[in-house]
Amino acid sequence: MASDTAALTPPRGEVPTGGFEVVMTHLTDAILDRTFPSGSRLPTERQLAADLRVSRSAVREAIKVLQAQGTITTAAGPAHGTRISTTAGHAFGRMLRLHLALGSADFGELTDTRVVLERAAVAAAARMATPEALEPARELARRMSSVTGSEEFSVLDTDFHVALASLGENRLISDLTVAIRQAVAPIIRDAQRVLPDWELLRQRLVREHVGILDAVAARRDDEAADLTEQHIRGAHAALRIDKESGAVEQD
Amino acid sequence: MASDTAALTPPRGEVPTGGFEVVMTHLTDAILDRTFPSGSRLPTERQLAADLRVSRSAVREAIKVLQAQGTITTAAGPAHGTRISTTAGHAFGRMLRLHLALGSADFGELTDTRVVLERAAVAAAARMATPEALEPARELARRMSSVTGSEEFSVLDTDFHVALASLGENRLISDLTVAIRQAVAPIIRDAQRVLPDWELLRQRLVREHVGILDAVAARRDDEAADLTEQHIRGAHAALRIDKESGAVEQD
Known part of the structure; x- marks a missing residue:
């Protein structure tokens, strides 16, 4: 163009x-x-x-x-x-998922893009979110602490990151973050399903979500952004997802 | 979804x-x-x-x-x-332009998203780009120093930012940056056309482009990212583009 x-x-x-x-x-x-x-x-x-x-x-x-x-x-x-339309809808998510399948963006590129956008969204949220605006994400974090199945956890996890990305109030950053999170959802879910020590990772992810929320609530924007990046990259490393293929790495 | x-x-x-x-x-x-x-x-x-x-x-x-x-x-x-397809093509740009018209993302949101993505792209470029990889952007910067018409400058300006965003080697960040730059292109071009002191701004933009390239070449990633953000926000302020409507502000 x-x-x-x-x-x-x-x-x-x-x-x-x-x-x-x-x-x-x-x-x-x-x-x-x-x-x-x-x-x-x-x-x-x-x-x-x-x-x-x-x-x-x-x-x-x-x-x-x-x-x-x-x-x-x-x-x-x-x-x-x-x-x-009055909203962007889910058209971005559909497009990203197809492009992931086509190899015009790999799992590592999607992750790096998500990290950049989600860092910006949580930092903005930390600068402006009220305690009431944080409540939906808090409620999701509470529910995730008692859900042990990887399938149900995965749905709540997507919702949590969507709620977090919405707090920044930039609709485009939020739409794109949601689209990427949804595009990688099947990869993350499949990796969780075969992880031998899933329960350990689950508990760590729950703690990390609470840590991010606490940093946002305390208006510590840099810390909230850093914790978000560590959370996303740490989860992918623990799940041993290959950056290029998106497959779970074998020994 | x-x-x-x-x-x-x-x-x-x-x-x-x-x-x-x-x-x-x-x-x-x-x-x-x-x-x-x-x-x-x-x-x-x-x-x-x-x-x-x-x-x-x-x-x-x-x-x-x-x-x-x-x-x-x-x-x-x-x-x-x-x-x-083997590439994402320009489908993102088309979608973003329509959403801008629909008001599901305003000029300020597009700009903030572009700043976040382009900061990441130039910082990555500064960490890995070779002098040869920088050459297409250098050549565009050279051509912009001798082009005075706002119309032709605008086309080269889009190409310059596209070349810069491609240096980061993350195809998704690059595609999205290009899409946003193209979506806002008519707004920027129209604002340039009515600016009384366009020649002054043009010279400033040319200097800023060279400054960004020098920071990338010297592998100073934080400085390259900061200069890119100042360049984008400074241009929009000088062009007096309203963040919500995308219209040129009147006295």
Whole structure:
């Protein structure tokens, strides 16, 4: 994307190759220039096809693509219809997971990116979070202290890091951290399942979560960031996950 | 995406709502379990439709979605056909630009995220980049010293930050930094266009780029990271871009 419009619209003067491109160009332009603001309802498929003189299947294809991007959502019920999204949704997580499978980012790269983002999020949280804002993460940490199964622990662990990343109040950092945590979740869960001394590691992770929360609550931002990095890297080392393949290392 | 497969496949036991979902599930599963590894060619549209007993339009819709995600690419020529991607492509940039328009991330959040990622990238570059690896960024910095037009400067500026972010060798950090830089490019370019003392700022930006490169070359990682942050935040302040709206602030 050398210029800012190249990836969204066909180059000027070039004839679009089909109805799909016409619809994509129309809808993305309308979103970018705020003709269709966040939360607004799209015209019907029939209406769009008539307005743009394209087939309804071309409209349907473009809508599928925008849904997959998290740009528009379709809901049933009283608020039914296709609307412009108000949140980024989980589109990032889906993309990251596929790119991990494709090898265009490996486990080590995802981990390093997560560390950079989560350090920033917890440091920001330590500078501004109120005791009330910390409560959801505290509650998750409490529940994790009594859950011993690796499967259930893994779900709570993802939720804990999501709650922590949300405290920084930067929605993009939070969305990206969540996406990476979810992309690596199956790797971490599989490694936990085969670890012989899982119970020891579990207790250590529980203690570390409490330590991070205490540093955030005490507004010690550098310490909270350092503890978060040690926690993530230490867990991966203990789980013996290979940085390139994401597989559990064998003796 | 509470579990790792929820967002990619319909819940077990639930009947997919149409051919599109059948194709998406089949293709994403095949990518995730490496049945279709990176670079491999997809079966033809006709073949997929027959294998999965769905319509060809359902196959076409799923392929459009995977293309928009950057998961598959379609090329003409000797290597023609639809293949599983080998790079993340520019799908992130497209998504970020739309989310910026939708208000699910504002200019300030994009900037803070970019600062966090680009600090990490230049610090990593300072720890490992060779003089040869630095050469493309050096060449861009040289060209920027003689280009006075804000339009051409803006293109080189994007390329410079892309070259810098690539030096860290973490492909995900680099892809995300590039995506954010490209998402904010039109905002920065428009602000440069209306700035009365653009020439003064231009000269300052040129000096700052050289300063960052010198710190990277001298392997001073903390200094390179600090200079990068000051450069980005200082430029936005000088350009008087409002953090929430992304508009140029008026007196």
